[in-house]
Amino acid sequence: xxxxxxxxxxxxxxxxxxxxxxxxxxxxxxxxxxxxxxxxxxxxxxxxxxxxxxxxxxxxxxx
Numbered sequence: 655x656x657x658x659x660x661x662x663x664x665x666x667x668x669x670x671x672x673x674x675x676x677x678x679x680x681x682x683x684x685x686x687x688x689x690x691x692x693x694x695x696x697x698x699x700x701x702x703x704x705x706x707x708x709x710x711x712x713x714x715x716x717x
Contacts, residue, residue, distance in 0.1 A: 661715060661716070662712075662715075664715065665711060665712050665715035668711075668715075669711045669712075670707070670711075672704050673704050673705075673707045673708035673711060674708070675694065675704075676690055676694070676701055676704040676705050676708060677704075677705065677708040679693065679694075680705060687701045687702060687705070
């Protein structure tokens with residue numbers, strides 16, 4: 655497996671579950687934040703916060 659793919663897999667595996675759920679829906683299932691909020695029964699602002707956390711997690715794993 656490509657080293658970059660291994661790094662990404664590790665980052666996703668260590669991401670907090672709530673962040674991973676939001677990231678998965680946004681990036682792999684092509685849901686918008688309103689759809690994600692409805693599916694998870696959380697406010698859109700929480701979706702935004704969790705997505706920001708997921709992105710920070712991915713960027714930190716790049717170091």
